[in-house]
Amino acid sequence: MYEVQFHPADIRKQVRYFFLSRRTARWIAAAGAVVGVVLLAGLVLAPLGVQSLFLSSELHILRHRNALLREVLAERERELEAVQKRVESARARQQQMSLILGALQDSGGLGGFPDGQTTSIKVTVPEAVVALRRALRLDSESKALLALADELARFVREHEELTRIVPSICPLPIGSFVLTSPFGDRISPFTNTRxxxxxxxxxxxxxxxxxxxxxxxxxxxxxxxxxxxxRWWRYGNVVVLAHGDRYLTVFAHLKDILVRRGRRVRRGEVIGTVGNTGWSTSPHLHYEVRVRERPGAEPEPVDPRIYILNYQWKAPEVLLAASRRAPGPAFDPLPSLVRVR
Ligand SMILES: [Zn+2]
Incomplete structure (x- = not known):
């Protein structure tokens, strides 16, 4: 048996006391020990808990940042794609110009971008690296384009006469026509044969x-x-223009002819009006561009779309690729009535 006494500081107050059996005392001691162990464990583990809380919030922030970066990257990717499209169309445009000016394409390098430059990038390469590569490629392409533009500008300055005569605008006002039959092999609407x-x-x-x-x-x-x-009679009312020794243009199925043989014309001058004369099912202009590759050679028809710089045709790359395919198919030579000289 234990006696526990409480002595108040004030001696006038009574001393308070109570008795504990040995068993109760042991229980209290055991309970005290358990509380102690729990407190100790708490003290040891608390920092770990705080740390994990901190880490999870850090992880959350990182995830958020990652998502943001992904978004930014996707945005850059879209911008790059847009730039790439612009570079590609500029490249096609400049190739078209080089081709019609006829002088630059053989000088090598500048006019010729290797075809199929789309490098096969493996899926394992991180997106950021892919974007960077693309950006670098665009950078070098745009530099090459600028060099070509300088070259073209110089060529135009040095050959002003040539650039004035080269057929290079659409023979009809932009917005006034629809392309109904392209250049090349086709099934004839009249004979139903190729x-x-x-x-x-x-x-x-x-x-x-x-x-x-x-x-x-x-x-x-x-x-x-x-x-x-x-065959030329079927063209109805026709005007043929000679642009220097190299180029000839043909305008068929005209309604009115507003020029006479021998007359000099300037680019943009009205030479006639669209009609339905000759073998024609509805009003349209049949337009040809013929190019004499060597002096004295028969001028050969080429896709006139290449010689229309003030109108953006769909898929100009395809057009240019087709123009490089040689040799040309059979065509009707110019009749002797066309006096080029
Ligand atoms: Zn036609």
């Missing part, structure tokens, strides 16, 4: 003005006599 279309057909309202695509001279204006050349 034949070669030496130009393009631009459907337009009857009477739409037809413009000279470059400075030149009228070498034929009128209708070919049926006896002399039936």
């Amino acid at each position: 034949d070669f279309h030496a130009g393009i057909d631009l459907a337009a309202r009857e009477g739409t003005e037809v413009l000279a695509p470059g400075d030149g001279r009228v070498v034929f204006a009128g209708r070919f006599p049926r006896r002399r050349n039936i």
